[in-house]
Structures are given as structure tokens and as C-alpha cells.
Amino acid sequence: MDKELIREKIAKRAEQEIESISYVNLGIGIPTMVANYIQPDKEVVLQSENGLLGIGRFPLKEEVDPDLINAGKETVTATIGASYFSSAESFAMIRGGHIDLAILGGMEVSEAGDLANWMIPGKMIKGMGGAMDLVQGAKKVVVIMDHVNKNGDPKILKSCTLPLTGKKVVNRIITDRAVIDVSENGLVLVEVAKGFTIDDIVSATEAKLHVDENVKMGTY
Amino acid sequence: MKKILTSFDEAVRDIQDGSTIMVGGFGLVGIPENLILALRDANVKHLTVISNNCGVDDWGLGLLLKNKQIDKMIGSYVGENKEFQRQVLSGELDVELVPQGNLAERIRAGGAGIPAFYTPAGVGTPIAERVEVRTFDNKEYALQTALKADFSLVRAAFGDTHGNLIYNKTAQNFNPMIATAGQVTIAEVEQIVEAGSLDAAQIHTPGIYVQRLIKGKQEKRIEKLTLTK
Numbered sequence: 223m224d225k226e227l228i229r230e231k232i233a234k235r236a237e238q239e240i241e242s243i244s245y246v247n248l249g250i251g252i253p254t255m256v257a258n259y260i261q262p263d264k265e266v267v268l269q270s271e272n273g274l275l276g277i278g279r280f281p282l283k284e285e286v287d288p289d290l291i292n293a294g295k296e297t298v299t300a301t302i303g304a305s306y307f308s309s310a311e312s313f314a315m316i317r318g319g320h321i322d323l324a325i326l327g328g329m330e331v332s333e334a335g336d337l338a339n340w341m342i343p344g345k346m347i348k349g350m351g352g353a354m355d356l357v358q359g360a361k362k363v364v365v366i367m368d369h370v371n372k373n374g375d376p377k378i379l380k381s382c383t384l385p386l387t388g389k390k391v392v393n394r395i396i397t398d399r400a401v402i403d404v405s406e407n408g409l410v411l412v413e414v415a416k417g418f419t420i421d422d423i424v425s426a427t428e429a430k431l432h433v434d435e436n437v438k439m440g441t442y
Numbered sequence: 443m444k445k446i447l448t449s450f451d452e453a454v455r456d457i458q459d460g461s462t463i464m465v466g467g468f469g470l471v472g473i474p475e476n477l478i479l480a481l482r483d484a485n486v487k488h489l490t491v492i493s494n495n496c497g498v499d500d501w502g503l504g505l506l507l508k509n510k511q512i513d514k515m516i517g518s519y520v521g522e523n524k525e526f527q528r529q530v531l532s533g534e535l536d537v538e539l540v541p542q543g544n545l546a547e548r549i550r551a552g553g554a555g556i557p558a559f560y561t562p563a564g565v566g567t568p569i570a571e572r573v574e575v576r577t578f579d580n581k582e583y584a585l586q587t588a589l590k591a592d593f594s595l596v597r598a599a600f601g602d603t604h605g606n607l608i609y610n611k612t613a614q615n616f617n618p619m620i621a622t623a624g625q626v627t628i629a630e631v632e633q634i635v636e637a638g639s640l641d642a643a644q645i646h647t648p649g650i651y652v653q654r655l656i657k658g659k660q661e662k663r664i665e666k667l668t669l670t671k
Contacts, residue, residue: 270612271542271543272468272469272471272612272615273468273612273614273615274611274612279670280668280669280670281668281669281670282669282670283669286664286667286669287611288471288662288663288664289471289472289599289610289611289612289613289662290471290611290612291468291469291471291612291665291666293468294666295468295469295470295471295522295665295666296666296668297664297666297667297668297669298668300611306611306612306614307614308546308614308615308616308617308618308619308646309468309494309542309543309545309546309615309616309619310546310547310549310550310618310619312543312546313542313543313546313547316543317543317561317562317563336566344531347520347526347527347530347531347537347539348519348520348521349517349518349519349520349521349539350518350519350539350541350542350569351518351519351542352518352541352542352543353541354541354543354544354563354564354567354569355541355542355543355544355561355562355563358562358563358565359543359562359563385567385568386566386567386568387567388565388566388567389565389566389567390566
């Protein structure tokens with residue numbers, strides 16, 4: 223499948239995690255795309271950690287305001303009822319447990335729900351931005367990513383090899399192939415995407431996977 | 443009541459080699475453009491810079507980086523800047539990466555007389571390896587110390603002659619906290635108005651935090667223009 227279509231498929235499935243009347247923070251990359259698929263009947267307020275509650279659509283050419291961006295530094299608009307605030311206020315909101323859901327990208331997730339998504343030692347120096355605060359403060363953390371890396375190796379591991387973003391912070395993993403919950407007893411396979419079998423998922427996952435007795439097949 | 447300057451060179455003249463400076467902005471939004479340019483022209487060296495990002499290769503703090511004026515950078519995300527990565531990997535530049543919320547709160551604490559505080563962000567990661575970790579209500583928190591600066595450089599949309607500032611939209615970001623945490627705070631504003639002409643109930647930064655004001659015309663470069671077609 224085309225790479226863009228795979229990203230779309232993951233974003234669309236992730237949209238189902240968003241409940242109506244909730245405050246949601248979407249990370250940079252595929253998580254940002256989730257906003258494009260939010261059902262119009264859902265009342266959702268998107269938070270941007272650079273100081274905006276109520277991210278709107280991208281602006282028309284004549285609406286562009288260089289002082290109005292999202293956390294990915296893209297020009298955006300603000301919704302009716304939006305508010306602006308400082309970075310300290312923004313992270314009080316995040317840290318203080320006021321954000322219902324954070325959807326973030328991931329490089330590796332462990333079977334304990336550890337997340338690594340900010341650094342490859344000796345190679346990539348970008349920084350964690352707000353990810354370490356978000357994974358600690360949001361009520362629910364969903365990680366969306368490809369199931370395997372460029373070399374076809376699993377990204378869902380017994381334990382992460384890269385420096386962590388947070389320990390035991392992930393609640394659910396959504397990949398191009400499956401939906402996996404992090405539970406007290408380890409990882410639970412709850413959904414399998416179209417075109418894959420349970421065996422496909424188990425063999426592409428290094429961590430131990432418990433298959434839920436009500437596992438749903440071909441849901442997306 | 444406040445010193446209102448007209449020369450950017452004069453505004454930054456007492457910033458010396460080895461100073462610690464804080465600079466407002468998120469990406470290129472809300473950065474004090476002309477104060478940064480004046481610092482580049484002044485060619486002061488060995489700066490420690492505290493700012494969320496480090497500009498891009500040819501604008502904002504990236505200009506100071508390119509000119510080798512920064513010895514140490516404390517920030518949360520520097521991924522937009524190739525020169526940054528090069529200087530860190532070659533050992534020319536020392537970097538302390540801080541979770542964004544920790545950074546904002548450390549600066550706020552610096553200006554608010556709080557020497558340190560506990561936060562959950564970074565616990566169990568390399569960030570908290572060398573700091574005290576303490577448990578409150580069954581959750582672990584890491585001790586973070588306050589940040590202060592010799593000079594704070596901020597940008598606001600409006601400033602009045604008493605130094606009161608109002609920021610525009612997401613150009614607010616780190617500016618209000620940074621304004622409080624500098625020994626000397628220099629505000630570059632788009633418009634300077636007489637005291638009394640701003641609505642006192644809408645002031646973001648009260649004038650007590652601001653020592654110098656200067657009016658600056660902003661380019662407001664856009665990093666990623668994204669449009670609805």
C-alpha cells in the first residue's frame with residue numbers, strides 16, 4: 223500500500239479514539255492528520271502546546287496570520303471560542319490532567335507501555351518538545367506508528383532500546399496492522415487490520431502479545 | 443517612566459561575552475527579531491542561550507549559532523536547524539534538552555522566586571537520571587531547578603510607556619515567563635503607546651518586569667505555510 227494511504231488509514235482509525243466533548247492534543251506528524259478526519263458531530267477542542275486551545279482548519283490565503291501557528295509550526299486558524307495563553311499555562315493544563323487524550327507518534331513501545339520517540343543517540347538531536355510532559359499528564363495516551371520499521375523489524379518490543387520519553391505511559395498502540403492495548407498483564411491484541419492475520423501480527427511483534435478473546439478482525 | 447530606546451545596538455550594548463540570555467518565541471513566532479540581529483552584529487561570544495528553539499539556519503537564533511556566538515543552548519526542540527545538529531555532533535556546542543513544560547516552569551520559577559520544584563515529566567528517562575526523584579501520592583516526580591538570565595529578550599505586540607506588554611495570539615508562548623526571569627528585560631514591541639491607552643485588564647506582562655522598550659518592525663517569517671485550498 224502507498225505510504226500516504228497507510229498514514230491515512232492509521233489516522234482514520236485513531237480518530238475513533240476521540241470522544242465527543244473532549245480536549246485533545248495531537249502530536250506532530252501522522253497525529254496532526256487525525257484532525258482531518260474528526261467526525262463533524264463530535265465536539266472536540268484541540269490543544270496546541272504553544273498556547274492555543276481551539277485549533278481550527280488551515281487558513282485561506284487571505285486569513286494567514288504569522289503570529290498564529292500550531293506546535294508543528296504550521297499556520298492555522300483558531301476556532302470560535304478558542305483561547306490563547308503562555309507556555310507555562312499550556313503545560314499546567316497538560317501536566318495537571320486536564321487533557322483527555324494525547325495522540326503521539328512513536329519509534330518504539332515496550333510491553334510495559336514505555337515509549338521512545340525523541341532521540342537516536344549519535345544520530346538525531348531534535349529534542350523532546352512537549353512529549354515528556356504530555357505522556358505524564360494526559361488522561362489517555364495513544365501512540366500511532368507503523369508496526370515495523372524501515373527494515374521490517376518490530377517497533378513493539380519487550381523493552382525499548384532507544385532513550386525513553388516516558389515509562390509505563392502508553393494506554394493503546396494503533397499501527398497500520400493492529401490495535402493493541404497496554405494492560406496490567408501486558409499487551410493485548412484487540413483489533414487486526416484488513417489483510418492481516420493474528421499470526422502476522424504476533425510474528426511482527428517482539429513483545430509478548432495476549433490475544434483478546436473478543437479480538438476483532440479486519441476492522442480498518 | 444521606562445527607558446524607551448531607538449537604537450537596537452544601544453539596547454544590547456551591555457550584553458557581554460559569557461552572558462546568559464533568555465529569548466522568547468516558539469519556532470519563529472514571537473521572537474525579538476531586531477534584538478537578535480543586533481546581538482549578531484555586536485558579535486558577543488560564549489553566550490548561554492535559553493529558548494524553546496534555536497531558530498532556523500538563516501533566521502532568529504540560528505544567526506547567532508551560525509556566527510559561533512553560542513557556547514551552550516538550553517531548549518526543548520531544535521529539529522528545524524541543521525547547523526545546530528552539526529555543531530552538537532562535532533562537540534562545538536553544548537546542549538541541554540529540557541521537556542517543554544519543564545522549561546516553561548523552570549523559567550517561571552526563576553522569575554517567581556521558587557528555586558526548584560518537582561515535576562513528572564522526564565521521570566524514568568535520561569533527563570531525570572542525575573536528579574532527585576521523589577514519590578508523592580504513589581507517583582514519581584523529578585526535581586527541577588529554576589532558570590534565570592542576565593538578560594531577557596522578549597517580543598510583544600504592544601508596550602506602553604510604563605512597560606506593560608500585550609502579546610498577539612500564539613506569539614505569546616514563552617515571552618511572559620521570560621520577561622520575569624531576566625536581571626534586565628528588554629522588550630521589542632511592534633507598537634509603543636502612552637500609559638493608559640492599553641486596557642489594564644488585558645495586560646499580559648505588568649511593567650514591573652520590563653527595564654527597556656524598543657519599537658521594532660517585524661518580518662514575521664513563516665516557517666511552514668499551510669493553507670486550506
